[in-house]
Amino acid sequence: xxxxxxxxxxxxxxxxxxxxxxxxxxxxxxxxxxxxxxxxxxxxxxxxxxxxxxxxxxxxxxxxxxxxxxxxxxxxxxxxxxxxxxxxxxxxxxxxxxxxxxxxxxxxxxxxxxxxxxxxxxxxxxxxxxxxxxxxxxxxxxxxxxxxxxxxxxxxxxxxxxxxxxxxxxxxxxxxxxxxxxxxxxxxxxxxxxxxxxxxxxxxxxxxxxxxxxxxxxxxxxxxxxxxxxxxxxxxxxxxxxxxxxxxxxxxxxxxxxxxxxxxxxxxxxxxxxxxxxxxxxxxxxxxxxxxxxxxxxxxxxxxxxxxxxxxxxxxxxxxxxxxxxxxxxxxxxxxxxxxxxxxxxxxxxxxxxxxxxxxxxxxxxxxxxxxxxxxxxxxxxxxxxxxxxxxxxxxxxxxxxxxxxxxxxxxxxxxx
Amino acid sequence: xxxxxxxxxxxxxxxxxxxxxxxxxxxxxxxxxxxxxxxxxxxxxxxxxxxxxxxxxxxxxxxxxxxxxxxxxxxxxxxxxxxxxxxxxxxxxxxxxxxxxxxxxxxxxxxxxxxxxxxxxxxxxxxxxxxxxxxxxxxxxxxxxxxxxxxxxxxxxxxxxxxxxxxxxxxxxxxxxxxxxxxxxxxxxxxxxxxxxxxxxxxxxxxxxxxxxxxxxxxxxxxxxxxxxxxxxxxxxxxxxxxxxxxxxxxxxxxxxxxxxxxxxxxxxxxxxxxxxxxxxxxxxxxxxxxxxxxxxxxxxxxxxxxxxxxxxxxxxxxxxxxxxxxxxxxxxxxxxxxxxxxxxxxxxxxxxxxxxxxxxxxxxxxxxxxxxxxxxxxxxxxxxxxxxxxxxxxxxxxxxxxxxxxxxxxxxxxxx
Numbered sequence: 001x002x003x004x005x006x007x008x009x010x011x012x013x014x015x016x017x018x019x020x021x022x023x024x025x026x027x028x029x030x031x032x033x034x035x036x037x038x039x040x041x042x043x044x045x046x047x048x049x050x051x052x053x054x055x056x057x058x059x060x061x062x063x064x065x066x067x068x069x070x071x072x073x074x075x076x077x078x079x080x081x082x083x084x085x086x087x088x089x090x091x092x093x094x095x096x097x098x099x100x101x102x103x104x105x106x107x108x109x110x111x112x113x114x115x116x117x118x119x120x121x122x123x124x125x126x127x128x129x130x131x132x133x134x135x136x137x138x139x140x141x142x143x144x145x146x147x148x149x150x151x152x153x154x155x156x157x158x159x160x161x162x163x164x165x166x167x168x169x170x171x172x173x174x175x176x177x178x179x180x181x182x183x184x185x186x187x188x189x190x191x192x193x194x195x196x197x198x199x200x201x202x203x204x205x206x207x208x209x210x211x212x213x214x215x216x217x218x219x220x221x222x223x224x225x226x227x228x229x230x231x232x233x234x235x236x237x238x239x240x241x242x243x244x245x246x247x248x249x250x251x252x253x254x255x256x257x258x259x260x261x262x263x264x265x266x267x268x269x270x271x272x273x274x275x276x277x278x279x280x281x282x283x284x285x286x287x288x289x290x291x292x293x294x295x296x297x298x299x300x301x302x303x304x305x306x307x308x309x310x311x312x313x314x315x316x317x318x319x320x321x322x323x324x325x326x327x328x329x330x331x332x333x334x335x336x337x338x339x340x341x342x343x344x345x346x347x348x349x350x351x352x353x354x355x356x357x358x359x360x361x362x363x364x365x366x367x368x369x370x371x372x373x374x375x376x377x378x379x380x381x382x383x384x385x386x387x388x389x390x391x392x393x394x395x396x397x398x399x400x401x402x403x404x405x406x407x408x409x410x411x412x413x414x415x416x417x
Numbered sequence: 418x419x420x421x422x423x424x425x426x427x428x429x430x431x432x433x434x435x436x437x438x439x440x441x442x443x444x445x446x447x448x449x450x451x452x453x454x455x456x457x458x459x460x461x462x463x464x465x466x467x468x469x470x471x472x473x474x475x476x477x478x479x480x481x482x483x484x485x486x487x488x489x490x491x492x493x494x495x496x497x498x499x500x501x502x503x504x505x506x507x508x509x510x511x512x513x514x515x516x517x518x519x520x521x522x523x524x525x526x527x528x529x530x531x532x533x534x535x536x537x538x539x540x541x542x543x544x545x546x547x548x549x550x551x552x553x554x555x556x557x558x559x560x561x562x563x564x565x566x567x568x569x570x571x572x573x574x575x576x577x578x579x580x581x582x583x584x585x586x587x588x589x590x591x592x593x594x595x596x597x598x599x600x601x602x603x604x605x606x607x608x609x610x611x612x613x614x615x616x617x618x619x620x621x622x623x624x625x626x627x628x629x630x631x632x633x634x635x636x637x638x639x640x641x642x643x644x645x646x647x648x649x650x651x652x653x654x655x656x657x658x659x660x661x662x663x664x665x666x667x668x669x670x671x672x673x674x675x676x677x678x679x680x681x682x683x684x685x686x687x688x689x690x691x692x693x694x695x696x697x698x699x700x701x702x703x704x705x706x707x708x709x710x711x712x713x714x715x716x717x718x719x720x721x722x723x724x725x726x727x728x729x730x731x732x733x734x735x736x737x738x739x740x741x742x743x744x745x746x747x748x749x750x751x752x753x754x755x756x757x758x759x760x761x762x763x764x765x766x767x768x769x770x771x772x773x774x775x776x777x778x779x780x781x782x783x784x785x786x787x788x789x790x791x792x793x794x795x796x797x798x799x800x801x802x803x804x805x806x807x808x809x810x811x812x813x814x815x816x817x818x819x820x821x822x823x824x825x826x827x828x829x830x831x832x833x834x
Contacts, residue, residue, distance in 0.1 A: 344523020
């Protein structure tokens with residue numbers, strides 16, 4: 001069976017199911033996920049490193065749907081979480097503690113306690129202050145917290161300023177010099193921490209395949225120095241994620257082979273296992289946001305396609321100037337013209353695509369906003385008192401509603417007046 | 418009793434209540450609103466136009482808390498809504514249909530039906546296609562829909578590109594020329610619409626007090642032309658909102674006097690009533706987001722204050738490069754230094770203030786992010802599976818929890834796997 005999104009005649013399909021049938025059954029706007037493509041993308045990464053001890057910890061923040069977490073868990077995925085809420089999510093789908101890595105710059109004491117109780121594999125430490133707090137919490141609980149130090153290698157990921165994280169002036173991680181000082185502090189004073197890994201993550205949506213091999217070189221050199229200077233029993237290197245996907249036709253997803261080729265011999269030589277935290281590269285291409293055209297508005301200078309999806313379902317275009325392909329659910333003949341695709345929200349920021357060449361749809365047409373599987377629904381809001389949309393996961397050729405749309409009562413549930 | 422936010426000794430207060438007491442009782446991050454200031458700001462606008470027939474329709478999208486809507490309703494406010502969900506909100510607090518104006522570029526048929534059933538005062542039409550759909554829906558319901566045409570006067574509001582709406586190339590409203598054509602179409606063909614108002618809104622956060630008087634001149638001239646050319650029985654002019662507030666110390670809130678002075682004689686001369694749709698100018702200064710410092714992180718190039726508020730509670734800095742004053746809940750002595758205030762969310766975009774001069778707080782300190790009453794909570798998300806925060810409204814010297822924080826069960830309520 002065909003997997004992913006493709007046309008059968010003039011109809012857009014997902015894993016053998018017509019997108020129209022899903023939208024007509026459950027309404028719009030709606031997120032639709034290809035379970036087949038999720039598995040395929042996960043396997044592509046997990047199988048990229050044969051003969052190596054590799055832990056692929058799916059980055060839950062990119063799409064935390066319980067149904068998708070369950071699907072990935074059943075494939076053997078581990079999980080990279082960033083909050084107590086994400087911990088509850090992965091535990092809910094049956095993930096064991098030793099499959100969970102806890103990252104994030106602002107871990108609270110309560111979150112640390114919950115993660116220690118769950119027996120997580122590792123905490124990624126982002127600062128000295130966090131190391132000290134975690135040591136204190138672990139001591140109170142009479143346990144040892146396994147940790148990695150997140151290192152900023154000061155490598156430019158050459159990506160959007162809003163998704164670059166590996167440079168020295170951002171809030172994530174510590175510099176190499178300070179990592180060594182922290183390693184020594186852990187050895188001498190923070191005795192309830194067990195330092196076992198060095199971690200790095202330099203940004204999102206990286207498309208240049210020379211960057212990760214350079215990062216490998218830099219991190220491997222550093223690891224040797226680190227072990228020499230701190231005496232730490234490092235057993236793993238964690239390279240995070242950031243593997244880019246093709247949002248635009250002219251782009252190609254990041255080729256992981258140069259990374260795999262660079263990392264395999266080095267980790268073998270040092271006797272280290274590998275950890276990865278991919279999110280977008282697994283989920284990004286697997287989701288589409290289906291929307292119905294409400295109005296065609298011909299302005300004096302521009303033509304607007306106003307549909308029922310908006311920044312409340314998908315904020316990436318507004319937030320990152322992100323590009324999403326927009327496809328007709330049923331192909332339409334006609335001459336392409338230049339239009340803006342916008343939502344109904346009362347905000348100039350509420351656009352999905354500007355100055356896009358497309359065959360003009362008609363009122364009532366269904367459109368599919370592509371590559372919305374990652375950082376889509378998870379960032380949804382109830383702005384303008386709009387219900388957050390339903391989500392459908394197609395698995396083994398069957399479409400299943402895995403999240404119902406908010407009702408008005410859901411939205412105001414916790415309010416009183 | 419003192420109203421709004423102010424220091425008593427070294428403690429930040431709101432309407433006579435200590436901010437610390439609220440944070441300690443209900444936890445952080447938390448939104449706190451000054452009911453006294455909400456009333457004062459509403460009155461300042463409502464009382465600005467003595468002797469005129471003025472309808473002040475509070476822009477619900479800026480802050481749609483049921484408790485705040487109720488407070489404003491009790492002051493006699495009308496409501497400007499942009500969705501079926503907002504309609505349900507204002508009806509829930511007891512607003513009558515003739516107090517409701519329905520705006521928005523993407524009204525669905527269901528929303529139109531609900532609004533007609535509620536007997537709303539007016540629909541602000543944003544396009545020809547919308548006028549035709551509304552006419553059809555009204556005809557089906559055997560009723561007449563009262564309408565305004567939203568006109569783009571092509572006046573530059575001199576504000577952030579993301580909040581400017583009055584120029585010709587955006588999705589809102591129609592040009593003056595097309596407004597006349599639409600007026601004639603309504604008269605001749607769309608006989609289930611009753612055209613009674615012309616509406617304009619040129620952008621948000623306008624601080625230049627010469628802009629509204631210019632807009633008055635342009636709209637009044639246009640109204641005379643419009644009536645002459647279409648024969649429409651226009652009885653009101655709606656100038657929308659966009660009145661700016663002082664986010665920064667060097668700013669001054671928009672002075673409404675020049676607008677009032679310009680608009681009063683003109684509307685009297687034409688026998689028209691006035692409509693306004695303020696949101697931020699009433700609510701903006703009335704809300705603060707209180708947060709607890711989690712970590713002080715001294716990087717090589719920067720010092721970060723990592724607190725427990727983030728872009729999931731307040732996205733304005735990320736979205737609009739917006740400035741919010743950050744005040745200590747308890748004043749601290751010390752030398753000011755330059756720091757970044759950031760949240761715990763795993764995103765480089767997650768900052769509240771960059772390069773801000775402040776006395777360095779300590780871990781555990783409470784800080785108050787000011788002027789967060791509008792476009793704050795309403796844009797909150799569960800990104801990173803973070804619960805959306807609680808909200809407290811202080812009224813008559815009493816702090817009342819008007820929204821509980823999300824629980825994990827709330828967040829996953831509609832999901833299945």
